[in-house]
Amino acid sequence: MSSQTDSRRFRSISRRELLKLTPVVALGAFAVPKVQQKLLKTGLGFSDWASARLFRSGHLAPTFADSELTPFSKFPINDYDVDDPQVDLDQWNLAVGGAVQKPGNYTLAQIQSLPKITQNTRHVCIEGWDVIGKFGGTRLSDFLKMIGADTAARFLTVECADDYYESLDMATALHPQTLLCYEMYGRPLTREHGAPLRLNIPTKIGYKQAKYLTDLKVTNVLQKLGYWEDQGYSEFYGL
Amino acid sequence: MATRTIEIENVKTGEVTEAVYEHPFIVRLCHWVNAVSLFVLVGSGLQIFRAFPSFGAKIPQKDLIHWPKAFAIGGWLGGGLQWHLTFMWIYIGSGLLYLGYQIFSGNYKQVLFAPHDIPGVWPMVRHYFFFGPKPAAKGAYNPLQKHAYTSAIVLGVLSVLTGIAIWKPVQFSWLAWMMGGFHYARLWHFVIMWAILAFVFGHLVMVVLHGWNNFVSMFTGWKKDPEYRPE
Numbered sequence: 001m002s003s004q005t006d007s008r009r010f011r012s013i014s015r016r017e018l019l020k021l022t023p024v025v026a027l028g029a030f031a032v033p034k035v036q037q038k039l040l041k042t043g044l045g046f047s048d049w050a051s052a053r054l055f056r057s058g059h060l061a062p063t064f065a066d067s068e069l070t071p072f073s074k075f076p077i078n079d080y081d082v083d084d085p086q087v088d089l090d091q092w093n094l095a096v097g098g099a100v101q102k103p104g105n106y107t108l109a110q111i112q113s114l115p116k117i118t119q120n121t122r123h124v125c126i127e128g129w130d131v132i133g134k135f136g137g138t139r140l141s142d143f144l145k146m147i148g149a150d151t152a153a154r155f156l157t158v159e160c161a162d163d164y165y166e167s168l169d170m171a172t173a174l175h176p177q178t179l180l181c182y183e184m185y186g187r188p189l190t191r192e193h194g195a196p197l198r199l200n201i202p203t204k205i206g207y208k209q210a211k212y213l214t215d216l217k218v219t220n221v222l223q224k225l226g227y228w229e230d231q232g233y234s235e236f237y238g239l
Numbered sequence: 240m241a242t243r244t245i246e247i248e249n250v251k252t253g254e255v256t257e258a259v260y261e262h263p264f265i266v267r268l269c270h271w272v273n274a275v276s277l278f279v280l281v282g283s284g285l286q287i288f289r290a291f292p293s294f295g296a297k298i299p300q301k302d303l304i305h306w307p308k309a310f311a312i313g314g315w316l317g318g319g320l321q322w323h324l325t326f327m328w329i330y331i332g333s334g335l336l337y338l339g340y341q342i343f344s345g346n347y348k349q350v351l352f353a354p355h356d357i358p359g360v361w362p363m364v365r366h367y368f369f370f371g372p373k374p375a376a377k378g379a380y381n382p383l384q385k386h387a388y389t390s391a392i393v394l395g396v397l398s399v400l401t402g403i404a405i406w407k408p409v410q411f412s413w414l415a416w417m418m419g420g421f422h423y424a425r426l427w428h429f430v431i432m433w434a435i436l437a438f439v440f441g442h443l444v445m446v447v448l449h450g451w452n453n454f455v456s457m458f459t460g461w462k463k464d465p466e467y468r469p470e
Contacts (some may be wrong), residue, residue, distance in 0.1 A: 004246045010258065014459040020264050021458065024271040027329075030279075040318075043325020054410045061409040062416075074298040122421060124408065126316065128291035129300075130421050203409050232317035234324065239409040 048236040055238050057171055061202035064120040070131035072185045077192040078125065078206065080227060084191040085162035085212050092196055098157075098217035101148025108196050111180055114138040114146060118186075119177060121202035123209070124239055126228075135200040136183030141174045149218045157222065158199065159215035166199070166210040166226045169236065177202045180213075205237040245461075259465045261379050261456050263346060269337035270457055273395075276330040277439070279322055281432060282312030286319025294426045327402060334395055349379050352389035356382035376467035384445075391438045394431055401428035 005013070029035050077083055093105040118136040144151060156168045172178060181200035182189055189195040194211025201209050207228045229235045243260040262270075285306050292302045313319030341347040359382030365371030367383070374381065380388065400414060404424035408415040418424040446454055456462035 003244075004248065007247050007249045007251075010245065010247045010461075014455075014461055017264070017267075017459040017461065021267060021271060024268065024275070027272065027275050040321040040325050043328065044321050046328060047324040051407075054407060056410065059410060059412075062412050070296075074296060076297045122408070124421060125297075126290070126320070128287065128425060129293075129297035131297065228317070232321060234320065239407060 044232075044234055048234055051234075051236040051238045052169065052171075055171060055203070055236075057175055061121050061177055061239070064122070064132050066120065066134070068132055069120060069134055069185075075123075075131050075133055075184070075193075076125070076129065079162065079192075079211065080164060081162045085160075087161045087191070087195060087212055089196055092214075094197065094213060095215045096147050096217070097215070098219045099150040099153045100218050103147070106147070108182065110146075111138055111143060111197065112182065114142045117177075117179060118183075119179070119200075119202070121177065121200070123202075123206055125206040126233065126237070134185045135179060135181045136186065137179035137181035137197075137200060139176060140178045140180050140199075141176065143180055144173065144218070153218045154220050155218075155222055157215075157217045157219060158210050158213050160210050161212035161214050164210055164212075164227050165224065166208055167222050167224075167229070167235070168199075168201070168204075168208065172201060172203060172238065175201075175203055203238055205234075205239060207233065208237060247463075256464055258461045258463045259379075260460050261462045261465070262460045263340070263344065264460065265336065265340040265344075266346065267457055267460060269333045269340075272329065272333040273337070276326050276333065277435065279312060279326040280330060281436065282310070283319040283322035283326070284428075284432060286311035286313045287316060287323060288429065289319075290316045294422075294429070327399075331399055334399065338392075350385060350388045350392075352382070352385040356385050359383075360386060376465075378467060379462075379465075387438065387441065391435065391442075394435050394438065398428065398431045398435060401425075401431055404428075 093107050097103045120134050124130045156173045159165050179200040181198050197213045198211040199209045225235050245258050247256050295301050313322045362374040363381050363383035366373050404415040408421040415421050415424050452463045
């Protein structure tokens with residue numbers, strides 16, 4: 001297949017073909033400071049939306065044999081402030097509020113009266129490292145039943161003794177591997193690992209698994225997303 | 240798809256040259272979107288890597304390299320992740336558009352390295368690296384180029400698969416498992432990035448060596464004075 005033209009017409013053909021590529025220039029919007037943050041927020045929001053769609057409530061995170069555990073001494077201690085926020089363990093209880101039938105203060109003994117689950121699961125930090133730990137506690141879904149939570153509500157929020165705070169979507173809160181964790185490696189939580197109660201969520205990234213819990217609320221509206229989320233981390237970050 | 244050839248008569252000199260339509264619009268579009276995405280994904284990926292520049296244990300941490308902040312995108316880990324989690328969709332989108340177009344248009348024959356290309360690889364290597372004679376060009380791409388481009392496409396697919404395994408090691412636990420678990424998937428993702436960068440380096444060297452007409456063809460689609468006669 002061959003045709004003929006002259007150099008002037010060829011130049012205009014070439015120009016037309018070149019102009020078809022203008023959509024690529026639209027990517028330049030990412031270099032404009034004013035719209036950049038908005039675009040990135042949209043991108044992150046889309047990723048969160050896709051993550052929530054990809055989450056399957058019946059799909060379990062892989063579990064591991066005891067021989068595959070990271071030794072307890074090599075399980076990193078990550079916090080944003082202090083390793084030990086000086087929780088008074090004798091006086092501690094969990095303040096429950098929001099869309100629940102039985103709000104109030106719940107003691108550790110009450111939480112421990114629910115069936116105990118032990119699981120060896122992978123803990124993935126947003127920084128990139130990962131460890132396999134042994135976690136023991138009660139299913140958050142069992143506790144939500146105990147407090148008469150409205151599981152049709154969208155979120156659950158927690159506050160911590162060190163001013164850290166987090167939020168969790170209800171689907172993940174009801175996942176069978178989501179624990180109110182009071183034990184690691186068969187022993188009560190140490191202070192650095194969040195004594196007396198922390199979250200263990202094998203389907204979530206590390207920063208969602210708050211330590212030193214003091215308050216738990218069921219809600220439909222989030223005033224704030226989470227300590228790191230409010231600085232720009234992903235809200236959903238499901239694994 | 241039949242290749243389009245055109246004869247161009249110079250309006251001043253009357254001289255006749257030939258041009259061939261080498262790169263369809265979708266291929267050119269995806270090429271440039273991909274180039275921008277790769278730049279952002281590598282820059283932001285290295286920013287994420289800076290948060291834990293190791294593939295060993297966290298305790299004790301042995302760093303592999305300290306990547307300078309000046310050569311990373313996003314300013315901090317959270318910023319790097321925002322760029323990465325945004326541009327991965329653009330990268331995947333342009334990749335799927337490209338693959339779909341190539342397959343359904345039949346244009347993939349231009350670039351896919353096939354068994355009949357194998358005998359032509361060595362003469363090209365001899366030409367490029369050992370000053371051997373230049374084998375006659377038969378199509379848009381010689382066998383060595385087809386090998387390079389096909390490998391680059393495979394690396395692109397692998398970069399997405401290893402990325403998904405890191406992003407969703409629970410929902411896609413089978414994918415992470417195939418790569419040896421989350422920990423190794425992260426290593427493969429990193430290794431594949433360097434393989435892609437090695438390709439990009441070689442690609443840019445060849446672009447410089449092959450001159451202006453070749454470079455322009457990725458913008459307009461048309462290549463003037465092709466070295467080959469398309470059938």
